[in-house]
Amino acid sequence: GAVVSQHPSRVICKSGTSVKIECRSLDFQATTMFWYRQFPKQSLMLMATSNEGSKATYEQGVEKDKFLINHASLTLSTLTVTSAHPEDSSFYICSARAPDRGDTEAFFGQGTRLTVV
């Protein structure tokens, strides 16, 4: 149990276009999901907390208008990188906390490698 699926695993887009990344909890319902960004050889950096049915909570320094988060159901959160630029190229990872694991253990998706050209 506690499987989180992220799609796509990698995407290449042109500068100025928008890209949507999906994060799904496959066998549990997640009222809260988290979006991270990871640069090469670095740790995970929390971007925002996605709350089902309400607005996401963004970390300091993360542009909410650039990284749009929608958590419309208990099993799906999406991150849209709007007007992407080469500096947005990175590895994006989502996670969800499983209620049946005390709501403390976080399970991660496979990650999405975004390359903006």
Place this chain on the structure above:
Amino acid sequence: GQQLNQSPQSMFIQEGEDVSMNCTSSSIFNTWLWYKQDPGEGPVLLIALYKAGELTSNGRLTAQFGITRKDSFLNISASIPSDVGIYFCAGHMKGGAQKLVFGQGTRLTINP
């Protein structure tokens, strides 16, 4: 910013050797989680710790929640080639809401 100090940053060992890594903080943590990340993949949960002093094993992996609640260690016994990867400690700080704080990671390389 990072509030967990993870060490060592990298390790180069021979197959069969034991491995030890740890995380420390000046803050108190309610939970400690240890993850392994392979290249191009998301982190995979290895061990979760909930109580001060708790010692938990998962196969060849053993982790402990420090008595002071400010540190944790992960040991890997008799390392094998598939243990190669980056190991992260993470935890929920006391009063830190739902956020997971991550260590900087330990990159493990194994020479066969």
